[in-house]
Amino acid sequence: MQRAQRVLDNPALDIAIQLANELQKPIAVFFGLHPKYPNGNWRHYAFLMDGLAETAERVAARGAAFVFRPYPDHNLIRFCEEVKPCLVIGDENPMRAPEGWRQSAARDLRIPFYTVDADVIVPTKYFPKEEYAARTIRPKLQKLLPLFFHPCENPKAGYSWPADTEPKSTAPIETSILDSLPVDRSTAPVAGVNGGTAAGLRQLQSFIQQGLSRYDTDRNLPHLAGTSELSSYLHFGQLGPLTIALAVQSAEAPRQAKEAYLEELIVRRELAINFVARNPKYDELAGCHEWAQKTLAASTNDPRDVLYSESQLENAETHDDLWNAAQMEMVKRGRMHGYLRMYWAKKILEWTETPAEAFAIAVRLNDRYELDGRDPNGYTGVAWAIGGKHDRPWAPRRPIFGMIRYMSYDGCKRKFDIQSYIRKVAAL
Numbered sequence: 001m002q003r004a005q006r007v008l009d010n011p012a013l014d015i016a017i018q019l020a021n022e023l024q025k026p027i028a029v030f031f032g033l034h035p036k037y038p039n040g041n042w043r044h045y046a047f048l049m050d051g052l053a054e055t056a057e058r059v060a061a062r063g064a065a066f067v068f069r070p071y072p073d074h075n076l077i078r079f080c081e082e083v084k085p086c087l088v089i090g091d092e093n094p095m096r097a098p099e100g101w102r103q104s105a106a107r108d109l110r111i112p113f114y115t116v117d118a119d120v121i122v123p124t125k126y127f128p129k130e131e132y133a134a135r136t137i138r139p140k141l142q143k144l145l146p147l148f149f150h151p152c153e154n155p156k157a158g159y160s161w162p163a164d165t166e167p168k169s170t171a172p173i174e175t176s177i178l179d180s181l182p183v184d185r186s187t188a189p190v191a192g193v194n195g196g197t198a199a200g201l202r203q204l205q206s207f208i209q210q211g212l213s214r215y216d217t218d219r220n221l222p223h224l225a226g227t228s229e230l231s232s233y234l235h236f237g238q239l240g241p242l243t244i245a246l247a248v249q250s251a252e253a254p255r256q257a258k259e260a261y262l263e264e265l266i267v268r269r270e271l272a273i274n275f276v277a278r279n280p281k282y283d284e285l286a287g288c289h290e291w292a293q294k295t296l297a298a299s300t301n302d303p304r305d306v307l308y309s310e311s312q313l314e315n316a317e318t319h320d321d322l323w324n325a326a327q328m329e330m331v332k333r334g335r336m337h338g339y340l341r342m343y344w345a346k347k348i349l350e351w352t353e354t355p356a357e358a359f360a361i362a363v364r365l366n367d368r369y370e371l372d373g374r375d376p377n378g379y380t381g382v383a384w385a386i387g388g389k390h391d392r393p394w395a396p397r398r399p400i401f402g403m404i405r406y407m408s409y410d411g412c413k414r415k416f417d418i419q420s421y422i423r424k425v426a427a428l
């Protein structure tokens with residue numbers, strides 16, 4: 001278990017349990033914790049650990065052993081040498097490093113090793129090429145959804161470990177374990193925010209009761225709550241998209257609100273995962289469309305009214321009170337409102353010397369502070385805002401942006417109550 005850190009509606013776990021039952025074998029769910037996950041810091045690890053003890057309990061309730069092995073005991077191959085499994089099932093993760101770990105496990109294991117895509121509703125393998133835009137993946141998803149958009153079986157393991165053979169964790173599953181690990185401590189956990197499936201389900205219920213029916217009209221209004229705030233639970237796999245989509249589909253809310261939500265959760269999210277899975281340059285400008293790279297290159301020498309360093313941006317020291325508030329929301333809450341993420345990244349393009357530098361800074365800040373950072377959605381969001389990914393050219397050509405879609409302070413002012421949003425962030 002790596003990306004899909006849950007028991008509820010987890011196709012990788014379901015298939016592992018079904019196969020173990022078929023083979024009449026007991027099953028162990030292995031979770032190795034490495035303290036140097038790319039760009040992971042204390043904030044992210046604390047959220048992860050919040051959910052893990054609950055996942056362990058839920059695994060036990062499904063009749064399987066849960067084995068937690070933090071560094072230096074985190075190695076899957078060594079664990080396999082110890083328990084000698086007949087089969088290994090893993091989940092999938094399209095990001096470069098974790099996909100590399102799976103490739104190296106496939107080379108080192110001498111037994112069958114299968115991975116199951118538990119992160120999406122329609123498995124990524126159905127889209128073997130990089131999709132151009134939402135409009136190209138949408139009809140394909142709509143065609144395939146009936147095959148996968150139904151409740152998971154959540155089966156129970158039927159064979160227990162013979163006495164004294166059950167593999168054991170090497171440390172208690174507690175957040176305090178982080179104290180003994182060389183985790184990057186530069187970014188503190190978010191006070192009052194808890195990870196885990198139960199917390200995610202509570203958030204889902206609260207959104208369905210209070211926010212869903214107005215999602216189509218309120219989601220781009222940052223001074224209101226407006227959105228589901230489920231992305232960090234999705235990022236850590238503590239909730240799966242199927243659980244959320246089924247709950248939304250059966251909720252009592254206007255059809256257009258539900259459709260707007262499912263468009264983001266399924267079409268936009270699975271498009272982002274397709275981008276990261278199929279484009280090796282997903283976290284740099286070079287991964288964006290040719291038209292976008294050309295228009296940005298032609299605008300690189302356009303004069304900038306103002307330039308900010310990465311540390312001025314990080315400390316929210318710009319002339320723009322809305323941008324500063326958005327940055328502070330991310331630093332303090334570990335999440336920025338979705339509408340402002342677009343504005344935030346586009347302004348970094350406007351205020352730095354080159355688009356490549358803007359891209360790199362946006363990725364670093366996003367990955368460092370967002371609880372849902374280091375995610376396909378983040379790289380795609382930055383690529384959309386700065387590099388026109390999945391978007392189209394916008395005329396007329398503008399300084400710095402070229403044909404990349406532009407956003408302005410005045411545009412935000414017309415759309416929502418900026419001062420009320422700023423006051424909300426100041427009160428955090």
Ligand SMILES: Cc1cc2nc3c(=O)[nH]c(=O)nc-3n(C[C@H](O)[C@H](O)[C@H](O)COP(=O)(O)OP(=O)(O)OC[C@H]3O[C@@H](n4cnc5c(N)ncnc54)[C@H](O)[C@@H]3O)c2cc1C
Nearest residue numbers: 227228229230231264265268269338341372373377378381
């Ligand atoms: C510059 C930039 C950076 C971003 N960084 C991240 C990030 O690091 N992690 C992250 O998960 N999302 C990121 N997004 C996408 C989007 O802004 C967030 O997913 C959303 O704001 C999360 O809040 P929510 O759960 O309340 O979303 P809701 O509006 O309630 O949407 C429900 C779910 O749909 C998915 N979703 C919504 N909008 C998008 C989108 N534009 N693209 C893909 N999926 C979407 C998310 O999984 C989200 O949880 C970024 C967008 C931009 C423009």
